[in-house]
Amino acid sequence: MFDFSLLPLFVSVLILTLIVLGIGIHFARNLFIMMLVIPVALVCVFSTYKTVTDILGYPIFQTIPEKSLYLAHTNDPNEEFIFVWIIQPREDRPKNVRILNTEENKQALENAKQRSAKGIPQQIKSSMTASERSGPTNTGNYESYDFMLDAQGVK
Secondary structure, three states: OOOOHHHHHHHHHHHHHHHHHHHHHHHOOOOOHHHHHHHHHHHHHHHHHHHHHHHOOOEEEOOOOOOOEEEEEEEEOOOOEEEEEEEOOOOOOOOEEEEOOOOOHHHHHHHHHHHHOOOOEEEEEEEEOOOOOOOOOOOOOEEEEOOOOOOOOOO
């Protein structure tokens, strides 16, 4: 869960937070300010770590949005997850998503890889509807399909 390569960032933000808390404790006469400074400082430490890990491109564990364009995939060394690079609808940058390593997901992604290698763009969607999924994490299986334009150039 914790990435030790980000330890220097985490430690520096933690030290900065401790300095802010120390200054706040020194001026502890105002209880309202203390009740505000302490939680805000602690939230800043953990939100900074979470934000930086998301920005750096580490695979995130979320449901792949409908109509996402498949780019590539690879298996986790522990064979627990599959890392899938996608482009989400209305986005211009690829995203790395971590999905469960099931036989159905392996087969769907291999099919997408083969068809993509033949020059046929592939899209990925969940095999479950939004109401069937349990929350924002991708607990279900995925399927791939061809990205096709109609005669007017609209999908």
